[in-house]
Every structure is written in structure tokens, then in C-alpha cells.
Amino acid sequence: MTISIYNTLSGTKAPLETIEQGHVKLYVCGITAYDYCHIGHARSALVFDMIVRYLRHRDFKVTYIRNFTDIDDKIIKRAQEQNTTCDELSSRFIRMFHEDMENLGVLPPTLEPKATEHVQEIIDMIQELIAKDLAYQVGNDVYYKVTKFAGYGSLSGRNLEDMQAGARISVNEEKQHPMDFALWKGSKPGEPTWESPWGPGRPGWHIECSAMSRKYHGKSFDIHGGGKDLIFPHHENELAQSEGANGEGFVKYWVHHGFVNIKDEKMSKSLGNFLTIREVLADYPAEALRLFIFSTHYRNPLDYSSTALNDAVTGLNRIYSCLAEIGQLPTTGNDKAKGAASKKDMQKITSLAERFHQAMDNDFNTAQALGHIFEVVKALNKIRQHLPAEPATADLTLLHQGAATVQELGQVLGLLNDDPAAHMEKEQDQILSTMTITPDEIQALIDQRNQARQDKNWARADEIRDQLLEQGIELKDDAAGTSWQVKSN
RNA sequence: GGCGGCGUAGCCAAGUGGCUAAGGCAGUGGUCUGCAAAACCAUUAUUCGGCGGUUCGAGUCCGCCCGCCGCCUCCA
Known part of the structure; x- marks a missing residue:
């Protein structure tokens, strides 16, 4: 089985063939650090985390580089507004970003x-581009000469004529062509500045990725990723710079979500x-956000709503609850008893890994992969x-193995990292902490209710149950006795 | 205006020409239960925005139309 990936450049899916056998070199454009990250970030x-995890799961070595843009117009502007330095501002939001990622x-x-x-590497690359007549200096600025790069527009599917027709491009008189873009910007007073052959200044936005990817991955590498909005101009320009300089x-x-x-x-x-990551994580567990994001294919748009997140919470708990219930079962039973599992369910369970891989191999189809997992959860339940009271060992083994596979594959997507029983408890504790009732009080009421039930005082029993339900506590009566859980949503 | 994408059940969503159109959420009926809850079973798209075409066969390919969205300026 090979993994196939949709490539923006060709507009088609193609089998993944790495430059170096068994080693994927991945570069992803990270954030510009000047504000809190929102759920688009x-x-x-999460998409690239999933891709990295899956590639490693499929035994690839993955070298994953994700940069920070820590100097640019927005950072300079924001730093001035906050009366701080660019360095302080970007360091602060890189720290916030790392917190978000960990959460x-x-x-x-x-x-x-x-x-x-990497300013030195950037300067070196700009000099190479000038030497090849692919860039030119105007005052203290350096621009890329788009008309000299034959493939310009190939990634975004445009040509220079059409783009000039667009009304929103402001024409800079000093540029030779309106689409020429800055490689180096001469600095104004008060801005962060580096010395360069063209005078004091700072790098343009696109060149940093060309310079850094070359330094760490070499001139050619396997996968470059980012959001769809980066296709043009950012990635188009990177392509022009790198291929122009490297030949x-x-x-x-090219992978775009x-x-x-x-x-x-x-x-x-x-x-x-926008909603920030921390706002969302204040209301929902991280795995629910993950499940929500992977419930659709990474290239499709995804509509955020509290309904969708609540659905994800319910779905996630459904899996955890299934795993927790199975976790409580003994591992061995009656060796002689015949298994009760139907052939069809057995087949669903034992073929899960294969079907999961098939879905993921197809351009990381997490939605389909999750569908297979849920299908198996249903079969396990x-x-x-x-x-029966005395279960067959064969069934118990099937259940335990099935549950283990579900959890293991979930973890390939970064899900189901908690111990299922602990997860259910944690979930409840968290909601419970916002309530006025304590577990002891709940237990006391349950004891009272059970006494009432024994006395066949149903009215009193129902009264207690309804009273607890009003406070968000659901009771579950089963053979083992009465248990409770926090009502979801 | 140029380029790209999307339209599948009440909602979300998979479906790389061919067995009964995955899966989740919500709903309804049933099993279980003193009644519930959870779980399970059954049920909810004779049809995939519309109209034509290619094909033995189309949700899937082609054309046109309708509706929605994105990029073309900083953006994940």
C-alpha cells in the first residue's frame, strides 16, 4: 500500500515517493507572531500534526520544520501600538503559541x-538572485524580477497578464513590474534593522522560508504545507525564489488545507x-476540537459552531465510554463456550486497521478513517x-483486542490519549467542579433512593432521580447497582 | 474580470464508473428497566442542486444552468 497525496502544483493525487528512501522532509509555514492564535491556526x-503522526506510523522518518515569522510589517506596527519592541512582542506570542500547541x-x-x-542565509540567497539577474536593487530595497522566472504563476494557476488585470494591485513606480515583490526592505527609523549590501534593512516576507528550508532540508525536499491562502502570493514567490536561486x-x-x-x-x-484557541479550549476538551477538525477532509472548508463542537464531545465520549466498559471486563471466561459475535461484526473488528490505513493512505482521509472507528465501536458495544453471564473467552479476547486497536489507531490521529476510565472521570470532575453538589451528597441521595426502591416507594425514588437530573446528574441502574454520571450538554 | 473549490438525509459528513449511497449528531418505534438513563435492534436519501450528454452501467466523467464560498492585498 502506498500513500497518495493531493498536490496543489499538479492538481492531482499522486503516490508519495520521497527523495530519500523512507525519509519525508516536510516544511510548514508557521505563524507570524504578533497576536493570539485562532482556531484556523x-x-x-492539527492537520500537519496528523500527517506527521501518520507518516511515522507508516514507518517513515519525518523531519518536520515549522518556522516562525518574527519580523514583518504587522509585528512592527503592533509593537509600536503596545509600546514594546518587536523582539519582546514576537517572543511573547511564540510563547503563547507553544502553550496553545501543548494544550x-x-x-x-x-x-x-x-x-x-537566519538573516545571513537570507542575504546570501538574495545576492545569488541578483547575480542571476533575477532580482534588482531600487534604493535600499531589493525586488524579485517575476518576468525573468518562466514558471511564475504555475503553483496558483495564474499568469502575469491576468494578475495585472486585477484592480487591487497598487503599482509601485520604482518596481519594474507591478508583480515584483520585495526580497529586502530598507528600514525606516525606529524599525529593527540588519546590515546588508543594500544598506540597513530587513527581509521581505517570502524569502525567509526559501532560505530556511534550504538550510535545513536542502535545495529540494518532499512536502511543503500551509493554508490555502498561502498559495498566492507566499508559496508562489517562495517557489520563484528557491528555484531561481537553486536552479x-x-x-x-504542495499540501494546502x-x-x-x-x-x-x-x-x-x-x-x-475569529475565536482564539484558548477561548475554545476553555469550553471544550482538546480532543473534541481534534475530532471536530478531522471529521471532514483537510482540504474542505470547515464550519465552526458550538453545535458541531458539542457533537464532537458526544462522539468522543461514545468512544471512550465503549473502551471504558470493555476495560472493566475480565480477560478470560469460559474457554469452551462458543463466541457470540457474528461473523460480520468479527470481520469489521479484525479488518479495522486495514480499512483505517486504506482511508488514511488516500490523501489522509480522516473523516473516512473515523467512520471506520465508529463502526467498530458500534460492533464492540x-x-x-x-x-452472557459466563462469556466465552473468544468474545472477551475479541473485545479487548478490538478496543486496543481502536485506541491505538485513534492515537495515530492524536485522539484517545487518555485512559478511558480516567477520561470519563476527568470529564465528570470538570463539570462537577462547576456544580454545587458533591459526589458524597450524590451518593447519599442514591442510597436514599435505593432504600425507597427497595420499599417500592417509586414516587420518592423518582423524586430523587428527577432532583438529581435537575442538577445535571444522570443515574444508571444496572445489575451491579446504581452509578451516576454528569449529564452531557 | 482572472483562477480554484463546493452543493449527498433535519444538521455535519465519506464516497479515486459497477456489490444493499460509510460514519457522527438529532428524531421516531422497540429490547432492557418499577419508570428512566446508557447500550443494542429497527427506522429516517429508490436517490446525490437542475437539465442534457458519454457509457452496458454515473453521486462519481463531459457540457450548460442555478446557488454558495475562497484566492487575486496581510492571512492558517
Whole structure:
């Protein structure tokens, strides 16, 4: 089985063939550090976290680089507004970003280079571009000469004529072509500055990724990723810079994920309709957010709503609850008894890993992979439900193995990391902490109710149950006695 | 205007021409229960925005139309 990946450059899915056998070199454009991250950033981080985890699960070595843009116009502006330095501002939000990533359960990349720590590499690359007549100096600025790069527009599927027709491009008189973009910007007073052959200044936005990816991955590497909004101009320009300077192919697979929308509109800072990661994590567990994000394919738009997140919480608990219930079963039973599991359910359970891989191999189809997991959860529940008083060892083994596979594959997606029983408890404790009732009080009421039930005083028993339900506590009567849980939602 | 994408049940969503159109959430009926809850079983799209075409066969390919969205300026 091979993994196939959709490539923005070709517009088709193609089997993953790495440059170096068994080793994937991945570069993802990270954040510009000047504000808290919103759930669009979370989607980006989670999508590539999932891709990295899956590739490693499939025995690839993955070198994952995700950069920080720590110098740019927005940072300078924001730092001035907050009366601080660019360095302080970007360090602060990089710290916030790391906190968010940890809370999301996102694995750290292999390397997280910063633009300001690679100014020399950037300058070197710009000099190479000038030497090849692909860039030119105007005053203290340096621009890339887009007309000299034959493939310009190939990634985003545009050509220079069409783009010039667009009305929103402001024409800078000093540029030779309106689409030429800055590699180096001469600095104004008060701005962070580095010395360069073109005078004091700072790097343009796109060049940092070309310089850093070359330093750590080499001139060519396997996968370059980011949000769809980076296709143009950022990645188009990176491609032009890198191939222009290096004289060889830059990236084999361009992977771009879709946006998070709110009410069918793109969530973005300029529209002001965004939710920060920390706002969302205050209300929902990280794994619920993850399940929500992976419930649709990574290239499709995803509409955020509290309903959708609540659905994800319910779905996640459904899996955990299934695993917790199975975890309580003995591992051995009657060796001679015939298994009660149907052939069909057995087959569903034992083929889970294979079907999961098939879905994931197909351009990381997490939605389908999760569908298979849920299908198996249903089968496991069904078998468990129908277990006789003295269950067959064969059934118990099937249940335990099935549950182990579900959890293991869930973890490939970064889900189901908790011990199932502990998760259910933790979930409840958290909600319980916001309530006025204590577990002891609940237990006392349950004891009273059971006494009433024994006395066949149903009215009193129901009264207690309804009273608890009003406070958000659900009771479950079964053979083992009465247990309780916090009512979901 | 240029480029790209989407439209599958009440909602979310998978479906790389061919067995009964995954899965989740919500709903309804049943099993279980003193009654519930949970879980399970059954049920909810003869049909995939509309109209044509290609094909033995189309949700899937092609054309046109309708509706929605994104990029073309900083953006994940």
C-alpha cells in the first residue's frame, strides 16, 4: 500500500515517493507572531500534526520544520501600538503559541527556525538572485524580477497578464513590474534593522522560508504545507525564489488545507470573526476540537459552531465510554463456550486497521478513517451488550483486542490519549467542579433512593432521580447497582 | 474580470464508473428497566442542486444552468 497525496502544483493525487528512501522532509509555514492564535491556526497545526503522526506510523522518518515569522510589517506596527519592541512582542506570542500547541496535544516539530536568526542565509540567497539577474536593487530595497522566472504563476494557476488585470494591485513606480515583490526592505527609523549590501534593512516576507528550508532540508525536499491562502502570493514567490536561486526543483508535493469558517465565512483577523484557541479550549476538551477538525477532509472548508463542537464531545465520549466498559471486563471466561459475535461484526473488528490505513493512505482521509472507528465501536458495544453471564473467552479476547486497536489507531490521529476510565472521570470532575453538589451528597441521595426502591416507594425514588437530573446528574441502574454520571450538554 | 473549490438525509459528513449511497449528531418505534438513563435492534436519501450528454452501467466523467464560498492585498 502506498500513500497518495493531493498536490496543489499538479492538481492531482499522486503516490508519495520521497527523495530519500523512507525519509519525508516536510516544511510548514508557521505563524507570524504578533497576536493570539485562532482556531484556523489550530486546524493548520492539527492537520500537519496528523500527517506527521501518520507518516511515522507508516514507518517513515519525518523531519518536520515549522518556522516562525518574527519580523514583518504587522509585528512592527503592533509593537509600536503596545509600546514594546518587536523582539519582546514576537517572543511573547511564540510563547503563547507553544502553550496553545501543548494544550492541543500537538507534537513539537523537529525544528522551529525564526526569520531573525537566519538573516545571513537570507542575504546570501538574495545576492545569488541578483547575480542571476533575477532580482534588482531600487534604493535600499531589493525586488524579485517575476518576468525573468518562466514558471511564475504555475503553483496558483495564474499568469502575469491576468494578475495585472486585477484592480487591487497598487503599482509601485520604482518596481519594474507591478508583480515584483520585495526580497529586502530598507528600514525606516525606529524599525529593527540588519546590515546588508543594500544598506540597513530587513527581509521581505517570502524569502525567509526559501532560505530556511534550504538550510535545513536542502535545495529540494518532499512536502511543503500551509493554508490555502498561502498559495498566492507566499508559496508562489517562495517557489520563484528557491528555484531561481537553486536552479533545481524546489518541492515535490504542495499540501494546502482549507479554512475554518464561521457561518460560512472565512474566519480571519481582518474580518474580526475569529475565536482564539484558548477561548475554545476553555469550553471544550482538546480532543473534541481534534475530532471536530478531522471529521471532514483537510482540504474542505470547515464550519465552526458550538453545535458541531458539542457533537464532537458526544462522539468522543461514545468512544471512550465503549473502551471504558470493555476495560472493566475480565480477560478470560469460559474457554469452551462458543463466541457470540457474528461473523460480520468479527470481520469489521479484525479488518479495522486495514480499512483505517486504506482511508488514511488516500490523501489522509480522516473523516473516512473515523467512520471506520465508529463502526467498530458500534460492533464492540453490540457484542458486549449481548455477552452472557459466563462469556466465552473468544468474545472477551475479541473485545479487548478490538478496543486496543481502536485506541491505538485513534492515537495515530492524536485522539484517545487518555485512559478511558480516567477520561470519563476527568470529564465528570470538570463539570462537577462547576456544580454545587458533591459526589458524597450524590451518593447519599442514591442510597436514599435505593432504600425507597427497595420499599417500592417509586414516587420518592423518582423524586430523587428527577432532583438529581435537575442538577445535571444522570443515574444508571444496572445489575451491579446504581452509578451516576454528569449529564452531557 | 482572472483562477480554484463546493452543493449527498433535519444538521455535519465519506464516497479515486459497477456489490444493499460509510460514519457522527438529532428524531421516531422497540429490547432492557418499577419508570428512566446508557447500550443494542429497527427506522429516517429508490436517490446525490437542475437539465442534457458519454457509457452496458454515473453521486462519481463531459457540457450548460442555478446557488454558495475562497484566492487575486496581510492571512492558517
